Amino acid sequence: MTTWKKEEFDNFETTDVLEKSSELGINQEKLIDMYRTMVKIRIFEEMADKQYALGKVHGTMHLSAGQEAVAVGAGFAINKGDYLLNHHRGHGHFIASGADVNKMMAEFLGKDTGYCHGRGGSMHIADVTANNLGANGIVGGGLQLAVGVGLAVQMKKTDQIVLTIFGDGAANEGIFHESLNMAAIWNLPILYLCENNQYGMSANVVRVSAKTPFKDRAAAYGIPGYYIDGNDVLAVYEFIRKAADNARSGKGPVFVEAQTYRYFGHSKSDRNLYRTKEEIDYWKSVEDPIIRFEKLLLNANLIDIQSINMIKEEMSKVIDESVTFAENSPEPDVKDVTEWVYA
């Protein structure tokens, strides 16, 4: 069973990359960069899985392979300096927003050179100085913080917006409603991006949600909402950029729900008992966001097979180097276990 209903999307499927990119003002270099970043995320996630399988990872992880178009479409559409509040499956968005994969891999392996000096792990990667306010281990955790960050932006009168990304699971948390209501009454510059990968752990979104798509819930708060194909990277880019422009212009929050699919299990305990192999295979073959984008680029002669292979090799090398960096990095000093504790 799949909940995916292509005909109901608010976007038209991108079929002509030249037409779409010219409409969006994206040049070839940027298109290739988007593709490269999607590949980078996929290889990072596969490497993370491999590191786990090799027994090198102490904790768990939530991998986003299959969801790269959401991460890259959004990451490329917002401005440097915008705030990002992420969910627990956050590797892709951080890579797309320019994070250093060395520091990410080091954090994943718990090393002192990681973004959080080994205190956070995969689920809490943050780079506060770059306005990346972290992945969040609590489902919906970013939704409440976003209200405050939006208030701060509004009070300081800066040109920033707050991008808060959450899953279909978070849409059923109480904070979802408190957050949307507050953002709407105060016209906060918040872009709500619901990354609907169809499963909250094992719970199918349709089984646990009284009404979908979730954009209808945004409508209940007077917030404009869009339900889009989250595996079409240019559709994601288009809608996130429009939404970001809207939020930036002082018109208040916008809601975008991007339909996508995760390939790996929820976390390492997942044995995929709640979905069929056929369903997973369908998404991996027909709907894969990287394959879809690759086809568009090839058809438009914007890329050739040789360049594709080069990009894949280049990104593999970058990710291999991140593993080398992480492995050669020191563990945090145990005597510092209570550093940064003030009470």
Add this chain to the structure above:
Amino acid sequence: MPEITYREAIHDAMVEEMRRDENVFLIGEDIGTYGGAFGVSAGMLAEFGPERIRETPISELAIVGAAAGAAMVGMKPIAELMFMDFILLALEPLMNQAAKARYMFGGKATVPMVVRMPGGSGTGAAAQHSQSLESILMHIPGIKVVAPSTAYDAKGLLLSAIRDPNPICFVEHKLLYKVKGEVPVGEYTIPLGVADIKHPGDDITVVTSGIMVQKSLAVAQKLNQEGISVEVLDLRTLRPMDSQAIINSVKKTGRLLVVHEAVQTGGWAGEVMAVVSSSEAFDYLDAPMRRLAGKDVPIPYNRFLEAAAVPQEADIEAEIRAIVSNKY
């Protein structure tokens, strides 16, 4: 020195700091025209406007969560909860987000926020509007818990709390709002984490906080006339706790009574006793340490039952007499 109420002292601290620092703002329910459920923010809307006196829907989770988010990006929010009981609706942002951000992100985040909350019984508001939940708040590393007992302390501690780079629960006792005390004009701060001897004595140490300081002081003054010398040590900040002040006092008096309104089981009296029993002060004890806490019961409505649920002056007096006369 002019006398003002505890409520006015808190109000003045907020107003003065908001004039000094444009990043400070107040967020909460009915804090505007209504002036807050207990009138603490009366008049502030007129001076600071609706952006900085940010009146919210009834959404405690989002109020505290928004405060945490704003604090992470450079603002200094003061969130007001109508009753301390309602923090239970907002423990997630307080305990999972605000308290952990600094550590979890490798020391790179600061969360300078204050959550003000009126706690305590005595108003006939019954079980869901009368609790003293400070022991719950104290259990989480990354949160400071402050509980002033006088107008003077309230103002000085609140100024320190607003300026502190970390999340702080500021526990106000609703029966203290009308109590007057001497407060100097102008700015002064009281450091967090430093206890205060409110009444010096030699025979027994009473470690306490909040409204129980006032009750203990009344008892100390009464017993003083009989030659029983009671030292009342007001912790002022419950976490981090001023362990040294507790140790010093017990070494001097040789006896300890801990008094708090919060219920006994899991209450912070146990923490104070652990400080003593695991320090050199233990060797100075001349009697078993004792605690007098709220009974393990939801706060009842009936006035006599309500009073019976938490320590009263007569209970404190009886307990002190028992300890100093070696009844235990």
